[in-house]
Amino acid sequence: AKAAGGHRFHFFAPEMNQRVAARLALEADLRRALERGELLVHYQPQVSLRGGEVVGAEALVRWHHPRRGMVSPADFIPLAEETGLIDALGEWVLREVCRQQRQWLDQGLNVPQVGVNLSARQFRHPDLVGLVAQSLREQRLRPSLLGLEITESAAMHDVESAIATVTRLRSLGVGLSLDDFGTGYSSLSHLKRFPLDHLKIDRSFVSDLGTDPDSAAICNAVVGLAHSLGLRVVAEGVETESQMLFLRRQRCDELQGYLFSRPLPAADYAALLACGRRL
Ligand code: C2E
Ligand code: CA
Ligand code: CA
Ligand code: CA
Numbered sequence: 001a002k003a004a005g006g007h008r009f010h011f012f013a014p015e016m017n018q019r020v021a022a023r024l025a026l027e028a029d030l031r032r033a034l035e036r037g038e039l040l041v042h043y044q045p046q047v048s049l050r051g052g053e054v055v056g057a058e059a060l061v062r063w064h065h066p067r068r069g070m071v072s073p074a075d076f077i078p079l080a081e082e083t084g085l086i087d088a089l090g091e092w093v094l095r096e097v098c099r100q101q102r103q104w105l106d107q108g109l110n111v112p113q114v115g116v117n118l119s120a121r122q123f124r125h126p127d128l129v130g131l132v133a134q135s136l137r138e139q140r141l142r143p144s145l146l147g148l149e150i151t152e153s154a155a156m157h158d159v160e161s162a163i164a165t166v167t168r169l170r171s172l173g174v175g176l177s178l179d180d181f182g183t184g185y186s187s188l189s190h191l192k193r194f195p196l197d198h199l200k201i202d203r204s205f206v207s208d209l210g211t212d213p214d215s216a217a218i219c220n221a222v223v224g225l226a227h228s229l230g231l232r233v234v235a236e237g238v239e240t241e242s243q244m245l246f247l248r249r250q251r252c253d254e255l256q257g258y259l260f261s262r263p264l265p266a267a268d269y270a271a272l273l274a275c276g277r278r279l
Helices: 001-036 073-085 086-108 120-124 128-138 152-156 159-172 203-207 213-228 241-249 266-274
Strands: 037-047 054-065 069-071 115-119 146-151 175-181 197-199 232-236 255-258
Touching: 001 054, 001 073, 001 086, 001 266, 037 086, 037 266, 054 073, 054 086, 054 255, 054 266, 069 073, 069 266, 073 086, 086 115, 086 120, 086 128, 086 146, 086 266, 115 175, 115 255, 120 128, 120 152, 120 159, 128 146, 128 159, 146 152, 146 159, 152 159, 159 175, 203 213, 203 232, 203 241, 213 232, 213 241
Parallel strands: 054 115, 115 146, 146 175, 175 197, 197 232, 232 255
Antiparallel strands: 037 054, 037 255, 054 069
């Protein structure tokens, strides 16, 4: 078996090199994309379950590549995270969202909060709080117009320092959501110590609602848990009427998903806000 290992290495080597080369090319491309302005932000509305009005949005980065077309964040965020490019990319998204909110305000739009995703690495960055404060100040933005989404796994990685960071961010006045909730392992005693304002139920539970009784139980439990901690619950990835009806019975607070709207280019989202904010 040992001897075969040597052959296997030769067999796989060209393919490995191709993969590494493709990654390096993508990394170099991504670096240039930032400089050339190929990144943009789409906004996915979040609606209240009570009245159906738009009560917030999530900012989702998009990469319009000159040759590859639209590249999904699922393909480049993990790469950006591994290579450290996420710091520059994340800073760009944060500044862009603040700039956009300011522009909409100046146009007289009544804008709700926009949530920006923070990757695990950004969340651990020592200057994060300073960057957020500066981004708000630069645009003279009311802090409550900005939300931040951190994943459950990033929050629970090093709980003590995560609590300290979330506490400092919250004291700026920005919103804070725990994202992809249910996919990690939070203990209730830890969760209680995070000054959050929203929990987001991961899309995987919402999409299985009709078929998997466990998912229904998890959604139910998350809503109960969140409410007992005084948090609002957002369900993401709502695609069907029956998912919506189930989540309404569970007293979920806000919904986000294709049933209401896909992530929208900034202009389309602004048009939605301008025409009365209902979906
Ligand atoms: P996420 O934070 O869980 O974002 C929700 C994802 O679900 C988005 O995918 C959104 O387009 C998608 N989605 C929303 N509603 C539905 C639905 O009804 N059905 C289906 N099938 N999908 C729905 P997207 O935009 O491709 O982003 C993927 C992930 O990339 C995000 O997952 C987030 O982890 C990451 N990401 C996106 N933008 C940023 C960013 O600016 N910074 C960082 N750090 N991560 C980002
Ligand atoms: Ca998110
Ligand atoms: Ca999410
Ligand atoms: Ca998710």
